[in-house]
Amino acid sequence: MKPPSIEGIVETILYAADLPRSVAFYREVLGLEPMTGDPARFQSFKAGPRQVLLLFKQGATLEPTPVPGGVIPPHDGSGPHHIGLAVTAEDNENWRTHLSSHGIVIESETRWPRGGRSLYFRDPDDHLIELVTPGIWPNY
Amino acid sequence: MKPPSIEGIVETILYAADLPRSVAFYREVLGLEPMTGDPARFQSFKAGPRQVLLLFKQGATLEPTPVPGGVIPPHDGSGPHHIGLAVTAEDNENWRTHLSSHGIVIESETRWPRGGRSLYFRDPDDHLIELVTPGIWPNY
Numbered sequence: 001m002k003p004p005s006i007e008g009i010v011e012t013i014l015y016a017a018d019l020p021r022s023v024a025f026y027r028e029v030l031g032l033e034p035m036t037g038d039p040a041r042f043q044s045f046k047a048g049p050r051q052v053l054l055l056f057k058q059g060a061t062l063e064p065t066p067v068p069g070g071v072i073p074p075h076d077g078s079g080p081h082h083i084g085l086a087v088t089a090e091d092n093e094n095w096r097t098h099l100s101s102h103g104i105v106i107e108s109e110t111r112w113p114r115g116g117r118s119l120y121f122r123d124p125d126d127h128l129i130e131l132v133t134p135g136i137w138p139n140y
Numbered sequence: 141m142k143p144p145s146i147e148g149i150v151e152t153i154l155y156a157a158d159l160p161r162s163v164a165f166y167r168e169v170l171g172l173e174p175m176t177g178d179p180a181r182f183q184s185f186k187a188g189p190r191q192v193l194l195l196f197k198q199g200a201t202l203e204p205t206p207v208p209g210g211v212i213p214p215h216d217g218s219g220p221h222h223i224g225l226a227v228t229a230e231d232n233e234n235w236r237t238h239l240s241s242h243g244i245v246i247e248s249e250t251r252w253p254r255g256g257r258s259l260y261f262r263d264p265d266d267h268l269i270e271l272v273t274p275g276i277w278p279n280y
Contacts, residue, residue: 001237001238002170002171003168003169003170003173003235003238004171004204004227004228004231004234004235004238005227005228005231006170006171006172006188006225006227006271007188007225007226007227007228008187008188008189008191008225008226008227009152009187009188009191009193009223009224009225009226010225010226010272010276011222011223011224011270011272012149012152012223012226013222013223015223021193026238028143029143030146031142031143031144031145031146032146035277035278035279036277036278044277046278047146047148047149047280048147048148048149049148049279050226050279050280051148051149051279051280052224052277052280053149053193054165054232056222061222062152064172064248065208067250068252068253069250069251069252069253070248070249070250070251070258071214071248071250072248072260073247073248073260073268074220074221074268074269075220075222075267076219076220077217077218077219077220077221077222078217078218079215079216079217079271080214080215080216080217081153081215081216081217081221082151082153082196082201082215082217083149083151083152083153083242084149084150084151084192085146085147085148085149086146086147086148086149086190087144087145087146087147087149088144088145088147090235091144091145094144095144097141097170098141098143098144101141107213108204108210108211108212108213109210110207110209110210110211110212111209111210112207112208112209113208113209118210119214120213127215128214129217129255130151131146132150132151136150137150137175137176137184137192137222138175138176138186139175139189139190139191139192139211140150140190140192140260
């Protein structure tokens with residue numbers, strides 16, 4: 001049987017040792033718009049038209065989480081994990097300036113064979129954040 | 141200074157203890173289309189119009205990875221991590237049938253206040269996979 005279709009990735013998750021510290025980073029440094037959250041457990045951010053970046057407090061979801069309408073099974077993680085965020089080619093240089101103004105060190109830069117460029121730096125948990133311009137994957 | 145814009149999440153990553161085992165799961169059970177890969181290090185899958193699911197072999201990226209055009213800094217992770225994949229409301233029941241035909245046990249189901257539904261199950265590394273229909277987040 002052919003599987004039904006997967007339409008996209010809705011929820012991309014990172015675990016954070018200090019939730020307020022990470023919330024500040026993703027809001028102020030990366031400019032993501034906070035949506036719903038619970039200071040003891042998680043914060044969600046709008047990360048694209050139908051995409052959510054979720055920060056969970058490390059160790060807070062090792063037990064099932066009751067929610068209205070059901071239960072979220074246990075999950076957790078430790079890093080240094082990695083995510084890649086889309087930026088326009090025009091903004092590559094603006095990001096370099098912006099990150100520098102926040103004292104963020106760019107750990108590496110790559111120029112991909114198809115023309116895309118990546119900037120790599122760390123979030124407060126040492127997660128590896130990549131800002132990617134188009135021209136790296138067959139579908140981006 | 142206002143941050144430049146983040147357009148979306150391009151790369152969502154999971155770490156796998158046994159890469160071929162996980163590649164088979166994501167291709168055959170979830171039906172994701174494999175793109176580029178390297179058996180010793182990673183496999184990429186098309187997961188949406190401009191979205192990539194990346195499986196990295198756990199422990200294989202603890203050192204910087206030289207690539208044409210630069211170097212990818214170290215990253216790694218251990219779980220049980222969590223991701224959420226978009227499916228249509230019409231396919232919720234089809235997924236239940238499909239997962240059952242592969243012997244996958246649905247660990248939990250939730251019905252969200254705004255009407256969205258989630259099915260939760262595990263991948264071969266015990267990562268928590270959620271199939272989500274629209275009506276859960278402000279932007280989905």
